[in-house]
Every structure is written in structure tokens, then in C-alpha cells.
Amino acid sequence: MTPSATDSPVPKGRSRRNFAGARPVMADVARLAGVSKQTVSRVLNDHPAVRPETREAVLDAMRTLGYRPSRSARSLASGRTRMLGVISFDAARYGPASILTAINTAAQEAGYLVSSIALDTADRDTVVEAVNRLSAEGADGVIAIAPQQWVGRALAETDVGTPLVVLESALDDSTPLVTGDSRTGARKATEHLLGLGHATVWHIAGPAGWTSADHRLASWQSTLQAAGADIPAPLAGDWSADSGYDLGRRLARRPEVTAVFASNDQMALGLLHALHESGRAVPGDVSVVGYDDIPEAAHLLPPLTTVRTDFAEIGTRSLRLLLDRIDGPGAPPRVDTLVPVDLVVRASSGPPRGR
Numbered sequence: 001m002t003p004s005a006t007d008s009p010v011p012k013g014r015s016r017r018n019f020a021g022a023r024p025v026m027a028d029v030a031r032l033a034g035v036s037k038q039t040v041s042r043v044l045n046d047h048p049a050v051r052p053e054t055r056e057a058v059l060d061a062m063r064t065l066g067y068r069p070s071r072s073a074r075s076l077a078s079g080r081t082r083m084l085g086v087i088s089f090d091a092a093r094y095g096p097a098s099i100l101t102a103i104n105t106a107a108q109e110a111g112y113l114v115s116s117i118a119l120d121t122a123d124r125d126t127v128v129e130a131v132n133r134l135s136a137e138g139a140d141g142v143i144a145i146a147p148q149q150w151v152g153r154a155l156a157e158t159d160v161g162t163p164l165v166v167l168e169s170a171l172d173d174s175t176p177l178v179t180g181d182s183r184t185g186a187r188k189a190t191e192h193l194l195g196l197g198h199a200t201v202w203h204i205a206g207p208a209g210w211t212s213a214d215h216r217l218a219s220w221q222s223t224l225q226a227a228g229a230d231i232p233a234p235l236a237g238d239w240s241a242d243s244g245y246d247l248g249r250r251l252a253r254r255p256e257v258t259a260v261f262a263s264n265d266q267m268a269l270g271l272l273h274a275l276h277e278s279g280r281a282v283p284g285d286v287s288v289v290g291y292d293d294i295p296e297a298a299h300l301l302p303p304l305t306t307v308r309t310d311f312a313e314i315g316t317r318s319l320r321l322l323l324d325r326i327d328g329p330g331a332p333p334r335v336d337t338l339v340p341v342d343l344v345v346r347a348s349s350g351p352p353r354g355r
Contacts, residue, residue, distance in 0.1 A: 024065040025136045033061040037135065037161065083113045084322065085134030085162075087127070088145040091118040093239060094266075094294050095311055096145050099167065102315025103143060110323060115139065127154040135161055141322045143167065149209050163325035165318050168211045176325065178318040178337045182212045185307040185341040186219035189261045189289045191227075192305070192343055196287065196351045198259035200229040204237050204247050204271060206263040216263050216291065237267045244270025251286075252278035258286055258352045265290040265297050265306055272300060272348070283350035293344055302347035314339050 030037045035054060042050050043058040050058075061067070084107055088096050100116065107114045115137055117130045134142055141163035144155055148168075155166065165176045193201045203220045206213025217234055224231045235250070237243035244267030251257045252275050262268035268290030272282060280286050282302055290297065293308035317337050 024067045026067075026138075027132065027136055028065055029058060029061045029067050032065060033057045081138040081140055082111060083115055083137065083139055084319075085137070085139035085142040086114055086116045086145065087130050087134070087142065088116065088118050089120075089147060089151055090239075091116075091145075095264075095292060095309065096147065098311035099145055099315040099318075102312040103319050106316045106319040110319070112140075124154040124157055127151065128158050131155075131158050131161075141165070141326045143318050143322055147210050147212060149211055149214075163322060165322045165325070167314060167318055176318075176321045176337070178314055178321060179339065180212070180309040180311075180314060181338045181341050182215035183219040184338075185291060185309070185343075186216035186261070186263075187223045188341070188343040189291065189307055190220050190223040192345065193259040193261065193287055193289060193349060194223075194227050194229060196259075196349065198287065198352050200224060200232060200259070202232045202251060202257050202260045203234045204244060204251075204260060204262040204267050205234045206267075207236065207238050213263050220261060237263070239264055239266060241266045241270035241273075243267060245274045247271070248274025249278065251275075252280050259289075259349075260286060261289045261291075263291055265292045265294045265304060268304055268306070268348075269296075269300065272304070282348055284353060287349040287352075289349055297344075298346065300348070305346045305349040306344055308342045308344050310339055310341075 026037050026040050030040045033040070033054075035058060039050065039054060040058055043055050084103075086100060086103055088100055090096055091100060104114050104116075115134060117133065119126055119130060131142070139162060143165050144151070145167045146155060155164075165178065167177075168179050190201050201220070201224065203217065205217045208214065220234075221231055235247045237247055244262060247267075248260075248271035251260060251271070260271060262271055268288055271288055275282055275286055275288070282288055288304065290304050290306040291309070293306045297304040297306050317339065321337065
């Protein structure tokens with residue numbers, strides 16, 4: 001009787017599910033042979049530096065698994081796949097979406113394709129799975145848009161095994177970091193409102209644990225402290241216009257509030273709505289400054305004063321850094337790239353009444 005698939009022996013080191021299910025990939029060969037994926041790639045490329053016994057172990061694992069190199073694997077063996085991986089979180093927000101668009105554009109101009117994975121959660125297992133998927137596809141390098149600090153920690157604990165550039169969260173002393181200059185942006189926003197004559201500035205912060213939100217909060221506090229102004233308790237939003245609206249209703253009931261800096265434009269939009277509903281004029285009663293300069297900011301009523309972040313530049317610089325690491329020998333020292341920001345003054349900010 002011909003044995004069924006379920007009766008087939010399972011090679012040592014392989015689970016039955018992987019052996020009988022998904023097509024084996026380079027990582028499976030490496031695991032069965034007890035070597036790295038780089039060694040498997042060298043065998044595929046007939047690299048002279050591989051020891052004969054190691055080469056035979058890899059070839060034997062390929063035969064056992066019925067492994068056939070995919071197009072990406074063959075490209076990897078020859079040196080390049082011309083494909084880059086991008087891992088993003090909260091990709092629907094304006095900033096990450098704009099960065100991803102810029103990466104795709106710059107990659108296309110450089111002759112690369114981009115494989116993107118958008119994650120809803122940032123636990124270590126999810127990050128590892130995304131990295132492994134991109135690695136199996138043969139990505140020449142990976143860009144991780146990691147706005148939360150715990151995403152950076154998850155990536156730091158993951159053996160990416162390929163050149164990596166990170167946006168927002170620093171990982172270690174070797175991984176390049178690209179980010180907008182949130183500290184300077186928050187300082188400019190706060191100084192602008194103080195310079196108009198406001199006694200202090202209230203703050204609607206982004207969620208704790210997000211690198212940009214934490215940097216803006218800290219810079220807002222230090223700027224008020226340096227000016228000798230009172231530091232009101234910050235209000236924590238979640239980046240959404242709804243949270244800005246809910247917190248704005250609370251601020252609208254406080255007559256002492258004359259200036260508010262919101263950590264992004266969506267929350268500032270909700271704040272404007274709440275102030276309008278409460279009968280508090282902007283900027284006559286309350287001045288408002290946002291952050292990011294979304295395309296709609298210039299068309300709000302009143303047009304929103306905000307901090308402009310060049311997300312396209314962030315995406316382009318991250319792509320250039322990654323290609324430099326792919327092309328360059330060895331691992332160069334980490335390069336921290338702060339992309340400058342600009343304060344865009346519009347009609348939502350002005351001096352307090354009586355000035």
C-alpha cells in the first residue's frame with residue numbers, strides 16, 4: 001500500500017504541520033541543517049568559503065524537504081532581490097501613511113520594489129513573525145516605522161538578520177534612526193504662544209509610550225519651566241479628533257485657559273470643534289496650535305497654526321540610509337537623523353484679550 005501523506009516520516013527538526021503544509025523556505029532548510037540562512041544562501045551561490053561538510057548538510061536538507069529555491073531565494077543567492085521590506089504600525093494615520101508613500105516613491109526611483117506589512121499590535125511575537133516573513137521573501141533590507149517605544153524594544157529583541165533602519169524609536173548603537181525633531185517643534189509651538197503674551201500654555205498630549213508624544217510633552221514642560229510659567233497638568237489624548245473634542249470640552253469650561261498646544265492636528269481639530277460649541281472664540285478667547293500640518297490644516301476655520309513635519313523627507317532619508325547600509329561593507333556606526341520642523345503661523349493663534 002502506498003503510504004498516505006499523514007504516514008510520511010517527518011524529518012528531525014520539522015513539525016508535521018510545516019512539512020506537510022506550507023512550501024518549505026530557506027529558513028526551514030537552515031533550521032534542519034543547523035546553519036544560518038546566510039550559509040544556505042552561500043550554498044545556493046556556490047560560495048567557496050563554505051566547508052564541504054556544511055555544504056553537504058545544506059544540500060541534504062534541501063533534498064529531504066523538497067526545497068526548490070524561489071525567485072527571491074535565487075536572487076538572494078546571486079546577491080540582491082531588489083526588494084525592500086517595510087513594517088509599519090498605525091499606518092492609517094497621516095504621518096505613517098505619508099512616510100510609507102515617500103518610501104515607495106524613493107524605492108521605485110532606485111529600482112526597488114517594496115513589500116509592506118501593516119501591524120495592529122506590537123507584541124514581540126507579531127514583530128518576529130513580520131520580520132521572518134520579510135526575510136523569507138528575501139528582502140535586501142527592512143525599514144521599520146516604529147512610533148511606540150515598545151515596538152523598538154520588540155525589534156531590538158528580534159534577530160532581523162538584514163540591514164535595518166528604524167523610524168522614531170532608537171534600538172541600539174548600530175541601527176540608524178530617522179525621526180522628525182519633535183522636541184524642537186514643541187518648543188517652537190510653546191514659545192510662539194508665550195511670545196504672544198499668554199501667561200501659560202495648556203497641552204493635549206498624545207498617548208504615553210509614543211516616542212513623538214513623549215518628546216513633545218517633555219519639551220512643552222521644559223519650555224514653560226525655562227520661561228518661569230506655570231505648568232498645567234497635561235491632558236492625554238489618543239491622536240484622534242474625538243479625543244481632542246472630549247478634552248476640549250473640559251478645557252472650554254475653564255476661563256483661565258487662553259492657549260492650547262495639541263500634539264497633533266487631528267486632536268487640534270476636535271479642540272476647535274469643542275471651543276466653537278462652547279462659544280469660546282479662536283483666537284480671541286483661546287489660541288490653538290497643532291502639530292504635523294495635515295493638508296486640511298490651512299482650510300479649517302480658523303486656519304490652524306501648526307508645526308510642519310516633512311514626512312516625505314523622513315521617508316526619503318530612511319530609504320537612502322537603508323540603501324547605504326545594503327551597499328556599504330560591514331555595519332557602519334549608527335546615524336541619527338533629525339529632520340527639521342517648521343512653525344506655520346495661521347489665524348488660530350493670537351494675543352490674549354486685552355493685549
